[in-house]
Every structure is written in C-alpha cells, then in structure tokens.
Amino acid sequence: MPDISGRILTPSTAGRQPEPTDFRVFWFGQALAQLGGRSATVALPLLAVVAFDATPGEVGLVNAAQSIPVFVATLAAGVWVDRTSRRRNLTVAHTLRAACLLALATASLMGWSPLSLLCAVGFLLGALGALADVAGQALLPSLVPTDRLLRSNTRIETTTALAQVAAPGISGLLVNAIAGVGAVWPLALGLLAAGASLRLIQAREPHPTRTAAEPDQTPRAAFRTVTHGIRFVAGNRLLRLLVVQAAWFNLFEQAVLTLYLVYGIRTLHLSSGLVGLAMTLGALGTFLGSFAVRRLQRRLGVMRSLIVSIGAASLAPIVLPLAAGPVPVTVLLCALSFVVYGFGLTVFNVFSVSIRQHAAPQALLGQVTAAFRAVAFGTIWMGAVLGGAAGQYLGLRAGLFAAAAALVAGWLVCSLLLRRCDTSAPHLTASLAGDPQ
Secondary structure (H helix, E strand, O other), rough: OOOOOOOOOOOHHHHHHHHHHHHHHHHHHHHHHHHHHHHHHEEEEEEEHHHOOOOHHHHHHHHHHHHHHHHHHHHHHHHHHHHOHHHHHHHHHHHHHHHHHHHHHHHHHOOOOOEEEEEEEHHHHHHHHHHHHHHHHHHHHHHOOOOHHHHHHHHHHHHHHHHHHHHHHHHHHHHHOOHHHHHHHHHHHHHHHHHHHHHHHOOOOOOOEEEOOOOOOOOHHOOOOHHHHHHHHOOOOOHHHHHHHHHHHHHHHHHHHHHHHHHHHHOOOOOOOHHHHHHHHHHHHHHHHHHHHHHHHHHHHHHHHHHHHHHHHHHHHHHHOOOOOOOOHHHHHHHHHHHHHHHHHHHHHHHHHHHHHHHHHHHHHHHHHHHHHHHHHOOHHHHHHHHHHHHHOHHHHHHHHHHHHHHHHHHHHHHHHHHHOOOOOOHHHHHOOOOOO
C-alpha cells in the first residue's frame, strides 16, 4: 500500500454532514485576513523604500524580519494548535496582527518611526501569521466532509493566491494615497473584521487525543512532542519531496520578489503603484489556476499536475529581468510573468495542501502542517537576505537573473524525483476527488 494512502478516506469521515454555512464564514474570514496580512507584508518594504529611502540590503532585512518567525515559531504553533481551540487561535492571531499595525501607525503619528520599528512590527506580524496559517489549515477539515476537501482547498488556496497578487497593488495604492505609515490603517481594520467574523462558526472541533507517548497534556509534555510532525513528514516520501521543492521555491521566489520591488522603482522607473499593479494583474492566473485544478487532475493525474504547475511558477520569473521598453509594455511583460506564476502556484498549493490533509491524522494535523510549513517557509527569510545581497553586489538585473535561474534548476531536479516516486497516483487521484474507493 502506498505510504500516503493509508489515512486518506474512511467511512466515518466520508459520512459526515457538510457544514456549508461554517465553511462560508471561515472562507470569508480567511479572505479578509489573507488580504490584510499579505498587503501588510508588501507595505512594510514599500514604506522602507518610499518613506525611509532604504537600500536593497535594508529592504532585505525588513522582509527577513517578517519571514524569520515562520521558521522559528511554526513548529511550536503546530503543537499548540493541536492542544487548544483552532478557531480561538485564529481569532487571537488576526486581532493581534491588527493591533501591531495600529501601534505602528500610532507611533508614526507621534513622530517615532525608525526603520528598526518596521523590522520589529514585521517580526511580530510574521509570528502571528505563522500561528494563523497553521490554525486555519488544521481547522478546515473539521468544517467540511473529506470528499469535499479538494474543492474547499481550491477555494481557500485561490483566495490566498488572489490576496497574494492583489496585495502589492493594494499596498502600492495605499502608500501612494495615504502619506507615510498611516497606509496600514485600512489593513488593520480588515484584520479586526476577520477575527470578529470567526465567532459565527458553530461547528465543534475534535478534542485532542492522548497517546502513550503523551501521557498528559501539560505544557512541558506538549512541547516535547514538537518532533512528531517532522517525523511524519520525513517518513512520507511524497510529502518529503513536496516540502523540499517548496523550500527551494520559496528561497529564490523571495529573492526575486525582494529584488523586483526595488528593480521596478529604481531601474524600470515605475511608481510604487505600477510596481504593485503588475503583480495584481497576475490575479488572472490565479483564477485560471482555480478552474484548472480538477481538469488537470483528470487529464494528468496528481503527479504530473504537481510537476507542470510548479514548473510554470518556476519559469515565469525569467521574464522580469528581460522586461524593457515603454512603461505600458514593461508593466504588461511583468504582469504576464505574474499571471503564469499565479496559475502554477495556485494549482500546486491546492494539491500539496490536500495531500497533506489526507495523509495526516486529525490529532497530528496541526503538527504535520507546522512541520511542513516550518521547512517550506523557513527559507523565505534567507531568500529576502539573499535577494538584498544579490542586488547590492551583483546589481538588480543580474541578481534577478540568478534567482530566476535557480528556481528553474530546482524544478528540474525535483520533477525527476517526483517522476520516480512510487506513490500510486491513480489511487491518490480518486481519493482527492472523493470517488468511491
């Protein structure tokens, strides 16, 4: 029996009644939170460039400050989420992120706004965002039946991807329209609304289960289990390949994005609004990807869909350092790059998250999610620093070329390994589609 299929679908989970109202509430809250949180992630480095005249290296530090907590705090968040209310963790995380942004805006109004404050707020936003992401992915399977998990993940991942491509445009418009750090006020209000909306969810979450390895639920005993999720991911061949691919992609994707923000403003001479607009237009790719998931699943199967989708996302950034010409042409070329990028990333994330949620038991889902995300997203801060250093010492265009080439190289190697994976793709495809076993 393949190593991922043993925990995919059981009669008890297949027979659960769906909770469409709860899912819609959850989906709405996640949409607000993703839009506010990701817009804030882009707004901070934009403010560093526009308001603080930061160098590429300093922009890399601001991005790194937001990314380091993903590596540091995610594993602990997974253990905590599996032993407490996942919905409550989401609510608290959204509310505290809003408080951080409001504190930043208030400090600016009082005349205290050093670059170090952007880094400090970015670090807190990153830590709370790690908690929210783990709690959200662990909560979803308790809101929908297993045979609707792929469809629900498609909607959530599409929303996340749309927020990711819309965030730069929103951030650019806010930074242009509202002077200084006050641009974060609308983002804070969105996060507050996201936290408040989750109180409407009525579904009960599964209670944590004790095992022989966890004889009690004291904090000390709970945090001794932090390696459970790591061992689960490491012991599953497909999850192991997916997490390596995701870590490599995030490392050099972040380098590309860090360089692009500075490259667009200082080399292409675009305004912050146009830099963000080019990324926001990539939302078309996200829509196309969301509609293509089931078709790709039926035509190519799970393995080939994974390879093709992450390949599209890895090849797309090559266009960015080649963009040249009049401003409309430059913006169009950058936008096309982000369209292809959004398409590939959306499809890949839907399959990756669904595979992980199928493979992990409910009692360990938070820890497995945390372990996967700690490795996959733990490289983002490195990418931010690497991108800043590459721009500083190689130049912005050469640094973009180098980071984009590394993305392609990583995809080629991982695609060969995925082709050799002995996981049963037909069985997995049927499980993800909710077909009878």
